[in-house]
Amino acid sequence: MNSEKENYFDWVYQVVREIPAGRVTSYGAIAHFLGLKSGARMVGYAMNASHTVNDVPAHRVVNRKGLLTGKHHFATPTQMEELLRSEGIHVENDQVIDFESRFWSPEKELKP
């Protein structure tokens, strides 16, 4: 059955699920919020496994520069861009427009 190794994966998934529509966050922010000192890379790996679990809005998670680095991992390279645009986020050249304003901080919003 389920291995407990998914524990830290689940932490990432739950935080990503808490991201409101029209907002985006970065891997490092989630890593820092969860205390994953290991680095933001582990968060990216969790996203890679997000395909194996239920609805995880990985398209709302982008890198520190607001670039859709993981778009290539979606069903289609344009899927992430279309999804973000569908939420009201403008994306140009694989880059989120007004990323800093759309940035959603888990430590500020999710944290009490």
Added chain:
DNA sequence: TAGGTGACCCGCG
């Protein structure tokens, strides 16, 4: 068993 990779981030030149 061991090695290499990776949806990244930070620091230094």
Added chain:
DNA sequence: GCGCGGGCCACCT
């Protein structure tokens, strides 16, 4: 001010 390389840990072959 900007660009490039190294480093970090976990998963895969």
